[in-house]
Amino acid sequence: MTRPTDADPSVVLVGGHESSNGADLRPLLAQLPGAHVSAPGRALSSTVSRVLSAPGQASVVVVPITFGRNPTMVADAAKTLSWLAPQSPGRLALAEDFGTLDHLTAWLRAATVAVRRRAPDAAVVIAAESANPFDDAELHRIAHLVRTHGAGNEVEAAAGAEPHELLVTLRRLRLLGFPQAVVVPAGFQRSSAVPFGEGDFAGAEFYGPLLSEQAVLRVIRDRVADAAHRLSHGDDGINAGLAADHGHGYAHSHAFDATRFDDAEGAGHTHPHTHSHGDGRGVAHTHDHSGAGHDHPEAASGSHPDMSLIHTQ
Incomplete structure (x- = not known):
């Protein structure tokens, strides 16, 4: 297997349940010189650390191999890289997901x-x-x-x-x-x-593979090239990856986050600020217990009995 040049980033493909934790990606390595495959978590941390410490290694690009059905894997990978990036400033990037x-x-x-x-x-x-x-x-x-x-x-x-x-x-x-x-x-x-x-x-x-091997390789190379270009301009993609799973899972509410304001007409009133988070497919339960001239200490403390109806992550 040929090695990448000093100017080329090394590539780490991180895969979750869509690729049997990366096992389905290993046949691609024959066509990706110097690339590595890893599962998320500690395995990814070890792989990236090892590659970064190799003599003459310029940078590393991690590509989340997902069709969009595993956003938590992307966020976990970003968290791992956020711990490693300060030790290798300007040398580590998270590419965009393989697909959507x-x-x-x-x-x-x-x-x-x-x-x-x-x-x-x-x-x-x-x-x-x-x-x-x-x-x-x-x-x-x-x-x-x-x-x-x-x-x-x-x-x-x-x-x-x-x-x-x-x-x-x-x-x-x-x-x-x-x-x-x-x-x-x-x-x-x-x-x-x-x-x-x-x-x-x-x-x-x-049926066989959903995409041909050449199509998969082409997408990976495009993701790596884009990530390397952004890294050269100071964008490592990690912050974006940390938010990948935002809204994924149960919807949850801030119905009992109280906002207090004092004015001539509403002094001493407490008005719960109600909104919900979610991906639009769950059910966000909100309960507005505001009332004119009344404070709601149970709302501010989160001890209201209806709190059991709110989904939490």
């Missing part, structure tokens, strides 16, 4: 069109490793969009890496009158160990 949810939806729609052409009666199963309720819910939301704006196929989502979890979805499709199904990965999986076409999996087949 809109990209994923478009690529999956293209896959359903391809399936429709070669097997018009086949259903499509959009499959991914189960992660957490929010990322799994995103998978089902995307499957609905693909079904609604796709090629007319029956489309189902399956969140689970084990064969028996996928089999539940295939059996449901058979009961609905779809004995043939094509399983399309919603991540970076390039092959499958499931015995498609045999036994319980008769009538099912694996």
